[in-house]
Amino acid sequence: MLDQVHQDALAALVGPGGLILDPADRAAYETPARYAGGAAAAVVRPATTAQVSAVVGYCVRYGLRFVPQGANTGLAEGSTPDASGTHLVLSLDRLAAPLEIDVADRTATVGAGVRLSALNAALEPHGLFLPIDLGADPTLGGMAATNTGGARFLRYGDMRRHVLGLEVVLADAAGTTLQLSHGLRKDNAAVALRQLFVGGCGAFGIITQVTVEVHHRPRQTAAALLVPRDIEAVLPLLQAFEVQAGSTLTAFEGLSKAAMTRAIDHVPSLSNPFAGGVPDYAVLVELTRTWAPREGEVSLDEVLQQIAGDLLERDEGLLVDALFGPVEKMWALRHSLSEGLRASGPVVGFDLSFRRRDLARFRREAVLMLEADFPDYALCDFGHVADGGVHFNLVGPVEPGRRAALREAVLTLAVDGFGASFSGEHGLGRAFQDAYDRFTPRLVQDYSAAVAAVFGTGSAAVRLGPARGN
Amino acid sequence: MLDQVHQDALAALVGPGGLILDPADRAAYETPARYAGGAAAAVVRPATTAQVSAVVGYCVRYGLRFVPQGANTGLAEGSTPDASGTHLVLSLDRLAAPLEIDVADRTATVGAGVRLSALNAALEPHGLFLPIDLGADPTLGGMAATNTGGARFLRYGDMRRHVLGLEVVLADAAGTTLQLSHGLRKDNAAVALRQLFVGGCGAFGIITQVTVEVHHRPRQTAAALLVPRDIEAVLPLLQAFEVQAGSTLTAFEGLSKAAMTRAIDHVPSLSNPFAGGVPDYAVLVELTRTWAPREGEVSLDEVLQQIAGDLLERDEGLLVDALFGPVEKMWALRHSLSEGLRASGPVVGFDLSFRRRDLARFRREAVLMLEADFPDYALCDFGHVADGGVHFNLVGPVEPGRRAALREAVLTLAVDGFGASFSGEHGLGRAFQDAYDRFTPRLVQDYSAAVAAVFGTGSAAVRLGPARGN
Numbered sequence: 001m002l003d004q005v006h007q008d009a010l011a012a013l014v015g016p017g018g019l020i021l022d023p024a025d026r027a028a029y030e031t032p033a034r035y036a037g038g039a040a041a042a043v044v045r046p047a048t049t050a051q052v053s054a055v056v057g058y059c060v061r062y063g064l065r066f067v068p069q070g071a072n073t074g075l076a077e078g079s080t081p082d083a084s085g086t087h088l089v090l091s092l093d094r095l096a097a098p099l100e101i102d103v104a105d106r107t108a109t110v111g112a113g114v115r116l117s118a119l120n121a122a123l124e125p126h127g128l129f130l131p132i133d134l135g136a137d138p139t140l141g142g143m144a145a146t147n148t149g150g151a152r153f154l155r156y157g158d159m160r161r162h163v164l165g166l167e168v169v170l171a172d173a174a175g176t177t178l179q180l181s182h183g184l185r186k187d188n189a190a191v192a193l194r195q196l197f198v199g200g201c202g203a204f205g206i207i208t209q210v211t212v213e214v215h216h217r218p219r220q221t222a223a224a225l226l227v228p229r230d231i232e233a234v235l236p237l238l239q240a241f242e243v244q245a246g247s248t249l250t251a252f253e254g255l256s257k258a259a260m261t262r263a264i265d266h267v268p269s270l271s272n273p274f275a276g277g278v279p280d281y282a283v284l285v286e287l288t289r290t291w292a293p294r295e296g297e298v299s300l301d302e303v304l305q306q307i308a309g310d311l312l313e314r315d316e317g318l319l320v321d322a323l324f325g326p327v328e329k330m331w332a333l334r335h336s337l338s339e340g341l342r343a344s345g346p347v348v349g350f351d352l353s354f355r356r357r358d359l360a361r362f363r364r365e366a367v368l369m370l371e372a373d374f375p376d377y378a379l380c381d382f383g384h385v386a387d388g389g390v391h392f393n394l395v396g397p398v399e400p401g402r403r404a405a406l407r408e409a410v411l412t413l414a415v416d417g418f419g420a421s422f423s424g425e426h427g428l429g430r431a432f433q434d435a436y437d438r439f440t441p442r443l444v445q446d447y448s449a450a451v452a453a454v455f456g457t458g459s460a461a462v463r464l465g466p467a468r469g470n
Numbered sequence: 471m472l473d474q475v476h477q478d479a480l481a482a483l484v485g486p487g488g489l490i491l492d493p494a495d496r497a498a499y500e501t502p503a504r505y506a507g508g509a510a511a512a513v514v515r516p517a518t519t520a521q522v523s524a525v526v527g528y529c530v531r532y533g534l535r536f537v538p539q540g541a542n543t544g545l546a547e548g549s550t551p552d553a554s555g556t557h558l559v560l561s562l563d564r565l566a567a568p569l570e571i572d573v574a575d576r577t578a579t580v581g582a583g584v585r586l587s588a589l590n591a592a593l594e595p596h597g598l599f600l601p602i603d604l605g606a607d608p609t610l611g612g613m614a615a616t617n618t619g620g621a622r623f624l625r626y627g628d629m630r631r632h633v634l635g636l637e638v639v640l641a642d643a644a645g646t647t648l649q650l651s652h653g654l655r656k657d658n659a660a661v662a663l664r665q666l667f668v669g670g671c672g673a674f675g676i677i678t679q680v681t682v683e684v685h686h687r688p689r690q691t692a693a694a695l696l697v698p699r700d701i702e703a704v705l706p707l708l709q710a711f712e713v714q715a716g717s718t719l720t721a722f723e724g725l726s727k728a729a730m731t732r733a734i735d736h737v738p739s740l741s742n743p744f745a746g747g748v749p750d751y752a753v754l755v756e757l758t759r760t761w762a763p764r765e766g767e768v769s770l771d772e773v774l775q776q777i778a779g780d781l782l783e784r785d786e787g788l789l790v791d792a793l794f795g796p797v798e799k800m801w802a803l804r805h806s807l808s809e810g811l812r813a814s815g816p817v818v819g820f821d822l823s824f825r826r827r828d829l830a831r832f833r834r835e836a837v838l839m840l841e842a843d844f845p846d847y848a849l850c851d852f853g854h855v856a857d858g859g860v861h862f863n864l865v866g867p868v869e870p871g872r873r874a875a876l877r878e879a880v881l882t883l884a885v886d887g888f889g890a891s892f893s894g895e896h897g898l899g900r901a902f903q904d905a906y907d908r909f910t911p912r913l914v915q916d917y918s919a920a921v922a923a924v925f926g927t928g929s930a931a932v933r934l935g936p937a938r939g940n
Contacts, residue, residue, distance in 0.1 A: 102827055106826075127713070146658065149656050160662075178913060182825075184891050185623075186628065186854075186858060188616065188898065190898075190910050190914055191673060191918045193921065195666070196661060199658050216713050242686055243686050247625075291714045294768075353657055356576075356655070357572055388654060388655050388656060419654075420654070421658070424657065428658065435659070440659065441649070444660055447924065451921055
């Protein structure tokens with residue numbers, strides 16, 4: 001519990017309503033979207049950058065450790081306190097201003113606490129959107145801090161590609177505020193300090209304001225479910241779509257039979273789109289165009305059917321079936337996978353990322369390993385094939401020792417065997433600290449910690465290396 | 471001149487031919503593509519990463535300052551020594567291996583000394599290319615170190631977007647070698663140390679190997695020269711093309727009348743494409759598709775004509791004329807601009823970058839300022855409108871005091887008045903040191919220097935801040 005003197009001082013800095021001490025009110029801030037909840041000494045909710053600076057400076061001067069938090073939708077335990085009850089949660093959820101849109105510039109400048117849904121609602125009348133597409137509704141500050149990816153990464157990239165400017169508060173005794181670029185698309189007049197804060201997960205400081213590039217919304221969309229010959233055919237199919245659809249290709253999502261079956265069995269609103277039974281593997285492909293249909297133009301649905309039709313007729317037999325239908329219906333299966341898995345049993349999730357050429361071989365080796373050593377777990381993987389990301393999820397026993405052994409086996413095969421990343425798009429947090437300590441090269445840890453130390457004490461949820469004193 | 475003991479030691483490290491002392495042989499390494507030449511104590515040309523490490527470690531231990539150099543095509547004096555004759559040139563031009571292409575992965579891993587032309591020649595048979603398009607033929611190491619942009623930035627982005635992995639040698643006593651990622655598209659399992667070296671211009675260390683994402687080559691291209699109503703119409707036209715052409719839009723280059731006229735007058739091979747005289751301003755627009763023409767599909771030329779035709783008929787009158795023709799002919803004018811300027815007189819070049827909404831207003835204010843205070847200079851600007859980049863070039867007197875006053879006036883208006891960058895895509899080097907010292911916020915300088923100091927002593931051609939002891 002926070003000392004009375006700190007309570008009073010922090011309450012004075014953030015005003016009434018800005019300091020949450022009541023355990024019931026704290027709970028939402030203490031409980032991550034995945035993994036067990038922690039305990040906060042208090043939740044502090046500054047409403048302005050100046051208040052963030054004052055709070056952070058106070059915390060550093062008095063040795064109070066804190067964890068910055070946006071919408072608390074992260075999946076790496078990077079935004080919640082540990083169980084000690086000694087850490088503060090520094091919630092940025094009141095930083096909901098500004099929300100400024102510059103249509104001609106195709107940029108938006110928002111407070112770190114602005115939600116993705118709020119930004120997109122404000123952009124919609126202008127025909128614009130931030131195309132980073134994911135299941136949750138995070139804040140823009142959280143998205144920048146974790147370098148969010150998502151299902152349309154292959155076309156639009158990650159947050160790093162969109163962040164054109166940041167305002168940050170450093171975890172030092174002064175709560176130093178830094179403006180790192182102002183929304184220029186091109187700027188090589190200074191070194192890339194800003195890039196450290198993108199994906200930095202609070203280790204370098206707290207993001208208080210973000211300028212992002214936004215895009216024109218699609219005005220035409222077509223989608224299909226493809227059935228490849230086998231898992232080895234997926235990458236050649238992707239290459240064919242990359243050429244034939246070019247940059248109109250906006251999604252290419254792999255779905256395993258086990259993941260699809262669980263969604264179909266456990267999500268009542270979902271019907272089985274496959275007449276002939278669920279295939280071993282499927283790919284959801286999506287094409288979009290930013291323009292309205294033009295006279296004389298082949299429709300996007302027809303283009304998709306042409307491309308798939310040509311592939312179905314080819315001798316190699318890479319593609320064995322293709323289902324066309326309304327876009328929402330095609331995506332419904334993909335969007336139900338996580339819910340289906342959770343409803344079917346306890347999930348051990350891995351957010352792995354590979355060189356995409358390694359995806360099929362890793363899966364083959366992993367399946368053999370799992371069959372031999374972990375037959376009690378069912379592999380229900382799906383992923384973003386084009387960028388090498390795999391949500392390598394397993395459903396099975398909750399016994400901690402067994403789970404730890406499974407985690408160890410999967411990560412060792414992926415990271416040591418294939419040079420994979422153990423956190424493709426979920427960022428760093430307490431949940432990955434053991435993997436970080438074990439798999440990140442010691443030299444990289446040392447330099448990361450030394451660079452972070454230049455900026456201050458950082459977040460209590462991420463420890464970058466042994467050289468760092470926190 | 472380099473002491474005999476250092477000569478012997480460095481020659482032993484890099485072998486015969488690896489150390490150049492002869493003034494005639496040194497000249498090409500001492501003379502930048504723009505600005506006056508410097509003088510090197512010697513040129514050291516290691517042939518492997520291990521040799522780079524040995525040389526750099528030796529230099530740091532004995533206090534020899536050095537400047538890393540790729541193809542020496544940079545425009546910021548970042549790869550050549552000053553006039554003191556005390557700095558070594560550390561040329562990476564012998565690091566021409568590996569040159570490995572992974573077609574399925576759409577990546578290439580190359581030595582820092584591999585030229586862009588060599589990479590593209592190796593990629594061409596696979597239908598791939600690195601789409602960063604610029605006038606020179608730099609090395610991949612130099613492109614990464616300066617975060618090169620180019621004429622197709624609006625579609626493909628800069629080097630930062632393409633670099634998936636780096637091997638670097640730090641400027642410390644051990645010549646520490648770091649591998650920063652291995653070619654994953656998504657990796658949030660570590661903080662973004664790699665990003666510091668992209669655009670770091672040698673301040674953090676020396677890039678010895680690069681893994682880049684590459685793209686499918688266009689199989690259809692269409693181009694046109696558009697005549698906008700006036701400079702204010704350019705941005706609305708860009709917005710219309712962004713919607714109507716979507717991601718098939720690969721270039722949108724602005725050309726001023728003065729720049730075009732000088733090219734037409736001074737480049738013998740170039741003919742005037744405008745029947746009715748050179749307009750006040752023109753835009754080169756390019757669309758591309760990665761697929762071969764398909765049956766029933768409207769050709770890309772027709773699409774471009776449709777979009778331009780609709781704009782010509784619109785009431786707003788944003789577009790007053792459009793010229794269609796072979797792609798090479800359309801680009802010939804754009805590609806001749808620099809040559810035309812140089813042939814017409816001495817050039818003062820500025821590589822500015824703006825929020826694109828500010829481009830027209832800056833130009834208007836700059837024209838008024840130039841007419842009032844610098845009527846002896848002719849503005850011959852052209853630029854990458856879509857990403858806010860302007861090559862704000864002026865032709866006029868070479869008198870140093872007058873040039874310095876002009877430079878001061880333009881940069882003050884651009885940077886102080888509009889938050890522009892004084893180096894949009896040319897990186898940092900000795901030529902911009904005064905601008906860096908003056909315009910980069912002191913706090914940003916301090917943190918940049920402190921972060922660089924974590925990694926070592928860095929390049930002698932870039933000084934990031936007063937806190938740094940070099």
